Amino acid sequence: MDLTKRHGIITGAGQGIGRALALEFGRRGGHLLLVGRQLDTLAETARLVAAKGGTTEVLVEDLTQPGAVERIADLVSSWSIVDLLVNNAGNVRAGRLELTSDADVHSMIDLNLTAPILLTKTLLPALRHSGKERGSILVNISSGIALVGMPFYSIYAATKSGISQFGESLRRELIGTGVHVATVYPGATDTAMMTSQTAGAELGWGRRPLEDVITDLIAALEAGEHEINTAPESRREMQQLNITDPMAVDAALAPGLEALELAVRDHRSI
Template sequence: MGINNLDLTNRRGIITGAGQGIGRALALEFGRRGGHLLLVGRQLATLTETARLVAAEGGTTEILVEDLTQPGAVERIAQTVASWSVVDLLVNNAGNVRAGRLELSSDADVHSMIDLNLTAPILLTKTLLPALLQSGKGRGSILVNISSGIALVAMPFYSVYAATKSGIAQFSEALRRELIGTGVHVATVYPGATDTAMMASQNAGAELGWGRRSLGDVITDMIAALEAGEHDINTAPDEMQQLNFTDPMAVDAAVAPGLEALELAVRDHRSI
C-alpha cells in the first residue's frame, strides 16, 4: 500500500443510518472486507436486512434500533461498543430532508433536520472520539462524515438542509485539523443526488440541476477515494461547483428561470 493509503479491512465500528441507501451500501463494503459493525437506525426490519446482506458478504454485525435525536441515544451507542477491544471506524451517515420554501416549513421539520443532520453526529463523534483516538495509536482509525453536494452549491428550497450539511462539512474540516498526528483519518463525503429511497419523493431531474447518479457508482467512487487516503471525497456532479466558487451570481442567474418548476418538483421531498 502507498504511504497515504487506508486499510479498510477488518474494521470494527459504527455506521448510522445503516438501514438503507448509502449507509447500507457502506456496511456491505466494510463487511466484505471482514468488518464487525454496529448498525444503527430507526427501523428493525431494514437493519435486519442490512445485517443479513453483510453476513452474506462475510462480515459480522450487531444491531441497535435507535433514533439519534432522542435523549440518551448517543450514550446507548457508546455503551454498546464499550466492551469492544477496538473501535476504529465511525460513519456518521444518518440524515433527513424536508424541502420547500422556508416560510412554509414547520418548526418541527427545522429542528428535525438540525437535530439529526448536525447535532447528532457532533455529539456521537464527541462521545466516541476517545475510543477512536485509542485505536488510532495502532494502525489508525477512520471517521467518515457524510455531508452533501448541496454544501458546495446550496440550492433553493433546501435552505435548512444546506445549513446542516454545510455545518457538518465545516465541523469535519475543523476536526480533521484538530486531529493531525493522532492516527484518526477524518474524511468528508459530498454525495450529489443519488438514486436512493431518500430521493424517492423528489421529482426534479437533470433539466433542473438534479441529475442523479446510481448508488453503486457513488459508493465505488467513495470507497476508492477512502482507500487512497483522501480527506475530501466529492462524488457530486461538478458542473456548477467551480462556477459557484468563482461567480456565485452566475449560478443565481442560471437557477432563476427554473425556480417555479423546481419548487413544484421538490415540494413533496420528505424523508422525515
C-alpha cells in the same frame, strides 16, 4: 488506507448509502454496529453483510432522542477496538422556508448536525486509542448542497454545510493522532431518500446510481483522501462556478425556480 477488518458504527445503516457502506466494510471482514430507526431494514442489512462475510450487531435507535448517544457508547464499550465511525443518518424536508414547520427545522438540525457531533465527541477517545496502530476512520456524509446551496433546501443546506465545516475543523484538530477524518459530498443519488422528489437532470438534479457513488467513495477512502466529492461532472462545473462567480449560479437557476419548487415540494424523509 486499509479498510479491512474494521470495527465500527454506521448510522442510518438500514438503507441507501449507509447500507451500501456496511456491505463494503462487511465484505472486508468488518464487525459493525448498525444503527437506525427501523428493525426490519437493519435486519436486512445485517443479513446482507453476513452474506458478504462480515459480522454485525443491530441497535434500533433514534439519534435525536435523549440518551441515544450514550446507549451507542455503552454497547461498544466492551469492544477492544473501535476504529470506524460513519456518520450517515440524515433527513430532509424541502420547500419554501416560510412554509417549513418549526418541527421540521429542528428535526433536520437535530439529526443531520447535532447528533453526529455529539456521537463523534463521545466516541472520539475510543477512535484515538484504536488509531494508534493503523489509524481510525471517521466518515461524515455531507452533501453536494454544502458546496452549492440550492433553493428550497435552505435548512438542509445549513446542516450539511455545518457538518462539512465540523469535519474540516476536526481534521485539523486531530492531525497526528491517527484519526483520519473524511467528509463526503454526494450529489443527487438514486436512493429511497430521493423517491419523493421528481426534479431531473433538466433542473440540475441528474442522479447517479448508488453503486457508482459507493465505488468512488471507497476508492477515495482507500487512497487516503479527506474531501470526497462524488458529484457528476456537470454538478462539479456548477460547484466551481459557485466559487468564482456565485451570482452566475443565481442567474442560471432563476428561470427554473417555479418548476423546481413543484418538483421538490413533497421531498421529505422525516
